[in-house]
Amino acid sequence: MPGPHTDDSRAGGSPSRPSSETNLLRVRRNKLQNLRDRGIDPYPHACDRTHTSAEAVSLFESEEAAHGEGRRTAPVSVAGRLVRRSGMGKATFLDLQDGHGKIQALLRKNNLPDSYDALSDVDLGDWLGASGPLFRTRAGEVTVEASEWTVLAKSLRSLPEKWHGLTDVEARYRQRYLDLIANDDARRVAVMRSRLVSALRRFMDARGFMEVETPVLVPVAAGGTARPFETHHNALNRGLYLRIATELYLKRLIVGGMEKVYEIGRIFRNEGVDITHNPEFTMMESYEAFADYNDVMRMVEEMVSTLASQILGSQSVQFEDSAIDFTPPWPRIELRDAILQRSGIDFLECPDVESLKAAMQAAGFLVGRQMSWGGLLDKLVSDVVEPDLVQPTFLIDYPVEMSPLAKKKRAPRSEAHAIPAFAGTQPPPALVERFEGFIAGMEICNSFTELNDPIDQRARLERQEALHAQFQDEYMDRLDEDFIRAIEYGMPPTGGLGIGIDRLMMLFSGHRSIREVVLFPHMRSR
């Protein structure tokens, strides 16, 4: 760790002083040896813990409730990292932090005649065990009165400061373990994420979905619009990509007759890193045979509100200045209307790049030269619509141009389902049955009535390949021949969904930055 501090034989130079860090490390190594000299193993193999901190406290409180105050329980054994020490000569209070909270231990020389002195070789950060009865101190804290204590693991480095914790953002991300030790919020978010994923699984399983795993290493990075990471398989001597979506493999399973499938999977996109984008992130995709996007909208409403109830204990969450209410149903707004209301631009009247660009420029947008029609519309949505959608909202019916995997919008029907209400009127040919869900100005999910016409699908993807050739700055969906072949065997009508787990976590935890909800976010090497 210390660089090559070669002694430059400078005449009369004072010997180079070790850094403060080196001194701290040396002191702790000395204590480590002292423990060994006392016959204490500083790294024992196991620990006979009987109670977590939380269990110990509730045990004491229930006994106190049953038998009155001032009693001691039968002995318990607790374990944790030493995070506070308050020593008074012949008595010492220790706070031990475990995965469930903290428990205080009182070590008194009277009770520990042989081992008390070894406390001088114990530091903040060490893992310790303590055994003895529980009692309540004068200050009211449930405490283990130790009749025995053990070192479980000696720590050689000093912890962040107890009062301010670790606030340096860079250090918090690069050394997440310190963040977890020092900051309650880091622990809260980590636990919340685990619970969220678990609750999501339960939700999907309860609806009869089957969890599956599909390839991460793929020959074609298809199913989405993103630049992929490239890698190489040595034994096969061929290039491979890391997946940018799970969509096309999950649809293959629908072709195979698996009616309801989902995958909670890591997705990789070789694009910029910013407050809402990490190169790897987690998405749940689900596909349900015989469903359409209306069914999926109902599922998403129910899913998010159920997750909120289970994770937050509420149908609402405070996100920055907004109280967000997840209670279904969420409004469905046609994308066309959403844009029209906010910008005065009707994209149905701007069928080509030139007219849309002209309309946007007239409305004051700065548009780049090399932008496709879909790229322009995407900018319009993210600039004027998305930030405005704070309460849960579905935008529906997207242009086919930017949705090559979605089925065209069906013709409207009459109330009686008998005679077409708009006889002679074709549905807008440019629209597909697609929705995106927005909450707190963030895109949370994306869904289609899936395109299952293999001939149309091939034509759409070939169109994307052509657009990619024309607008080289933009990544388009790639044509995956093996996928086309699969749906040529027949894919039933299907409703599909992709929902961002990281975005949901940001929403539920109240964080604007994806780096706060990913345990080990991508960082530049230093």
Added chain:
RNA sequence: GGGCCGGUAGCUCAGACUGGUCAGAGCAUCGGACUUUUAAUCCGAGUGUCCUGGGUUCGAAUCCCAGCCGGCCCA
């Protein structure tokens, strides 16, 4: 890619505008006192690649230039 802000002891931060007793504080650490503390208290001690590399200057943590890392905003 552009703009703004930041990087000083293990941690949290002063010091920078106005270059020179500016290498500082608190916590942690070290020595001592203390058998119910809660950011324990009391007495005493020191800690350092001031992000890196250049430059200006008699003199740079401080001013200038370039770079690295991070945060926020914009593209």
